[in-house]
Amino acid sequence: MAEKALEDLFHDLLKDVYYAERKILKALPKMAKGAQSPKLKAAFEKHRDETEGQIERLQQVFEIFGKRAVGKTCPAIDGLIEEGEEILDDFKNSPALDAGLLAAAQAVEHYEMARYGALKTWAAMLGLKDAVKLLDETLQQEGKTDHDLTALAEASVNATALKKAA
Numbered sequence: 161m162a163e164k165a166l167e168d169l170f171h172d173l174l175k176d177v178y179y180a181e182r183k184i185l186k187a188l189p190k191m192a193k194g195a196q197s198p199k200l201k202a203a204f205e206k207h208r209d210e211t212e213g214q215i216e217r218l219q220q221v222f223e224i225f226g227k228r229a230v231g232k233t234c235p236a237i238d239g240l241i242e243e244g245e246e247i248l249d250d251f252k253n254s255p256a257l258d259a260g261l262l263a264a265a266q267a268v269e270h271y272e273m274a275r276y277g278a279l280k281t282w283a284a285m286l287g288l289k290d291a292v293k294l295l296d297e298t299l300q301q302e303g304k305t306d307h308d309l310t311a312l313a314e315a316s317v318n319a320t321a322l323k324k325a326a
Contacts, residue, residue, distance in 0.1 A: 170282045179231030185211045194248045197258045217294040224291045259321035269306040
């Protein structure tokens, strides 16, 4: 078997993130529909729109890298999305629902930030300057989303979760 190099690892992770973003795009409307807080619902809807742009940037990175945009099953994101769906089911009509959904969303954001950080670093090492810019744009966007979710949790969502179910 041929020895694999950083290019192979970059391509493999790029396919992984492409799959993940597409799965996230499908999950966000469910999260928005299930959210009780109008602000959390709006945050999920905003991130859905951002995710569409992130997918477009990933397609550009594939093009820069000279490969076709194709995803590779990512068990990690499948598991994180499944956790979010379990929260939707298990905490339906509960004051804690939004806190759970927000926490699940942040788990996804942290996963994405770790992946985009690695891809950006590797793209720089591989001399893919245009890809670095695209990946950094998404990395910054994911970081801002995480920050905004934290602010929302601290401002209202976590306090609402303390209330007893009616």
